[in-house]
Amino acid sequence: MSETITRTWSPEGDETRIALTELRDMVGACMQCGTCTASCPNWYAMDVTPRRMWRMVQFGMIDDILKSRTFWLCSSCYMCTLRCPRGLRLTSAMGALKRLARLDGARQARRNGAFYEAFMSDVEANGRLQEASMMQGYFLRRMDPRLPMAFLPLGLRMLGKGKLHLPSRAQRGRLGPMFAKARQMEAGS
Template structure:
């Protein structure tokens, strides 16, 4: 089976269990839209967070996983902090990311490439370093034409003085934190 082919996906018991848990957690969502209004990345999402929670409530897993919304979540916790019902919305976005990885289609791998590169970059440097983030993203995306798409943006950023060489001041400071999170995830 080559990389562009995917095996047929059917919801297994783990997927159904996670979806049922999400539906239970988000069942109290009253569709007020506070999460969407609070989201700093909402402008880039194809489905608003409020719409995403309604799709979870209705069990629309295929539609949810075709969306790029949960990949755009930066885990800033603004939605969770402002939710009048106290729902753990950032945690729900994380669960959707894990479900998407479990499904493992080409589109999901493509959508997760930036997220993976971003998290690797933060772990390595302690903050985002654009000059190393983008090459990492291009490698993870496995799309040889993707850098050409970003070339005009890179030129504009260089002209504006927004690209800087990676700093070693914070390098490695978050490695222990990331290792602890991985350890905790393995235990759960």
């Protein structure tokens, strides 16, 4: 963890300031017990543990937070929230970090958010995850012509084992109203 605060909690823009204030309020009472990290099924893949992330939020280490991929790996299982002895809304805090990263618009945040956005867009459009169309959306968002070639061997192995399915139109558009309502609720909060 960096010892210096590279950017303070007074950034430009009302949306960012509101997001930061909301985030600090969510985790301000964290006592660093580590229950969130012990409860997280994805902690092993994170570059910063959830407990450490909350401390970084408390210290206002925005640049270090936004460089992390931790919040993008949150699967929103709510285990940290359910087990937190202080009753903190930690899953909501991870969501607030995702929103903050999108507001910040840093290159790293755009790259890490591309997969998340492609995943959610594909589920909204198809009613379930369609691996082929989701990866196509991911590649388009990343705008790196070399990236699909890096995934080609994995895609061929998945296709050979029957794990990669071609898009189906069976559930197409059925989740659209639910996503629209969620966007409406997020805009109102």
